[in-house]
Amino acid sequence: MNISLHGKRALVSGSTAGIGLAIALGLAEAGADVVINGRSQPRVDAALATLRSKLPGARVQGVAADLGTAEGVCALFQQVPQVDILVNNLGIFEPQGFFEISDEAWSRFFEVNVLSAVRLSRFYAPGMAERGWGRVQFLSSESALQIPAEMVHYGTTKAALLAVSRGLAETLAGSGVTVNAILPGPTRSEGVGGYFARLAEEQGVEAERLERDFIAEHRPSSLIRRLATVEEVASLSVYLASRQASATTGAAMRVDGGVVRSIA
Incomplete structure (x- = not known):
């Protein structure tokens, strides 16, 4: 299968390392113009250097902004007003017992893991629909289906992303914009x-x-x-961004190594 994303602009949130950086590299390899994002300029610069060393000539741009805040998201919008492919990858995790998770931690996890994706999708998806083509992806987790006792707050936010993803797919029905969730399993990020x-x-x-x-x-x-490796997860993201995946939408796609014991 020859995946070509030439002429498309992609944004990957939280992409200075790990799965996000691997997805950014995969999209760039397929020909997309890619915007990467991180909270600090040094992290963004280092990620850009990594991408350019691995893929000389890649069309990549970096934006330093904390997308876990409304202010950071607005700062990004000023620099990147339009994209064709949005990968909501930004997320945090922290093992912690349920009875030790504070209100502050619950709020922080929801702001970073859920509201960042909501804000980005709410801004970029209407333009995709107007142009008749677009891709929106949410990086969820197998923890959304099997809530881990060691980090209930994390699993809860990843389950929320499944609901947002399916709801947005329903909202954009017939628009030419596909919306899907990706559920990695334990990954060496x-x-x-x-x-x-x-x-x-x-x-x-x-x-x-x-x-x-x-x-x-x-x-x-x-x-x-x-x-799993970050490259294994990124491969699914690149496929879902492709023209070949135009009939795949409203789906929760697992790349979990078979962790979830389900035939569906």
Whole structure:
């Protein structure tokens, strides 16, 4: 399959590392003009340098803005008034017991994981509909279907994204704009890798061992028995952004290594 996104402009929120950066690279490889985003200019500059080193000649732009706030989103809109492909990737996670999660933490997770995607979609999707073509994606998680006891607030926000995604798809029916959610399973992103590295240092063991133990203990239904790579998740995003995926909308697409025990 030859995926070409030449002539399309894409925005990937929270894309200076991990899954977001891998998606940005994949979209750029397919020919899209890509806007990456992070909270600080040094992080954005470093990500741009990485993309350009891996893909010389890539048409990439960076915008430093905290999209977990209304002010940051407005700042982005001023610099990027229109896109054809929107990937709502921005998200945070933090293992914490339910009874220890404060109101402040609940609000922060909702602002970053849900409202950032709502605000971006509300701004960009109408223009896509007017032009008769567009792609909106929400990075949810298998944790939306199997709420993890160790971070209920995270799972709740990822479940909310499924509702927003399906509702927006219904809203844009017949417009030429597709809206889908992507549900990664445990993935070796920068954040996850750093978390395991810190634990490994504290416990004096290898990070690889902790990853295997985590899958065995917390995600025993995994069929690949390992963490996914960010590139594996990005491949699904690039396909959903393509013209070939024009009949796929309103869907929750899993790239979870078979963690969710479901035939649907």
